[in-house]
Amino acid sequence: MENPVIILGAGGLGLVALDVFQSNGVVVYCFLDDNTELHGKEIHDVSVLGSTDDEGYLKLIGKKCEAFIATDDTKLRKHLVEMLNERRKMMPVNAIHNQAYISSLATIGHGNLISAGTILNTEAKISNHCILHARAVIDYQAELGDFVQVGTGSIINSGVKIANDVFIGAGVTVVSGITIGKGARIGAGSVVIENVAANATVFGNPAKAIGK
Known part of the structure; x- marks a missing residue:
C-alpha cells in the first residue's frame, strides 16, 4: 500500500488496526473519532485530528490517503461504510x-x-x-x-x-x-x-x- 491510511475510530480496535498497518510498514496519517475528548491527543505518536465526518480530512481519502474503519459496533461500521461510499466513492482497505x-x-x-x-x-x-x-x-x-x-x-x-x-x-x-x-x-x-x-x-x- 503506497498511500498512508486514515483510521476512523481511535478506541481499542483502532489500536489493533494501527498495529496491523505498522506491521506492514504502512504510514497511518491520523485517527478520526467522534469522541471530542480525544481530539488533539496522540496515540502511539499518531494524532486524533477530528471527527469521522470532518470534511477537511475526509477529502484526503481516495486522493492522498486510504481509509480503514476501526469499530466493532456494526451499526456504526455500516454507517461509516455508507458515508465513505457516498461522499468519497471508495471502499475501506x-x-x-x-x-x-x-x-x-x-x-x-x-x-x-x-x-x-x-x-x-x-x-x-x-x-x-x-x-x-x-x-x-x-x-x-x-x-x-x-x-x-x-x-x-x-x-x-x-x-x-x-x-x-x-x-x-x-x-x-x-x-x-x-x-x-x-x-x-x-x-x-x-x-x-x-x-x-x-x-x-x-x-x-x-x-x-x-x-x-
Whole structure:
C-alpha cells in the first residue's frame, strides 16, 4: 500500500488496526473519532485530528490517503461504510497483519481486519467489513458474509457458511458443514454442532438457543 491510511475510530480496535498497518510498514496519517475528548491527543505518536465526518480530512481519502474503519459496533461500521461510499466513492482497505497466514487460494473482500496469528485456509472466503481477532482460524472452503465478527482463538471449520452480521465470541468452535443464519450471536467458548437460525443467540457445549 503506497498511500498512508486514515483510521476512523481511535478506541481499542483502532489500536489493533494501527498495529496491523505498522506491521506492514504502512504510514497511518491520523485517527478520526467522534469522541471530542480525544481530539488533539496522540496515540502511539499518531494524532486524533477530528471527527469521522470532518470534511477537511475526509477529502484526503481516495486522493492522498486510504481509509480503514476501526469499530466493532456494526451499526456504526455500516454507517461509516455508507458515508465513505457516498461522499468519497471508495471502499475501506483491508488491514491484514503480517503475522496472519492467508492462503493464496483464499478470497478476501474489502474493509476487513485480520489480526495477528489468524489463519485463512485454502478457498476460505471472507466477504466485506469482517473483524477476525487474533488467532482465529477460518478453515478450508468456509465462507463468511459481510460484517461478521469472529472472536480471539475461535475455529471455523471446513465448509461452514456464516451469513451477514453474525457475532462469534472468543474461543468458539463451529464444526464442519454448519450454517449460521444472518444476525445470529454465538456466546464465547461455545461448541456449535448444529445449524443456527437467523437472529438466534446460542451458548454452551453443545451450543443451544438461550431461553430454550
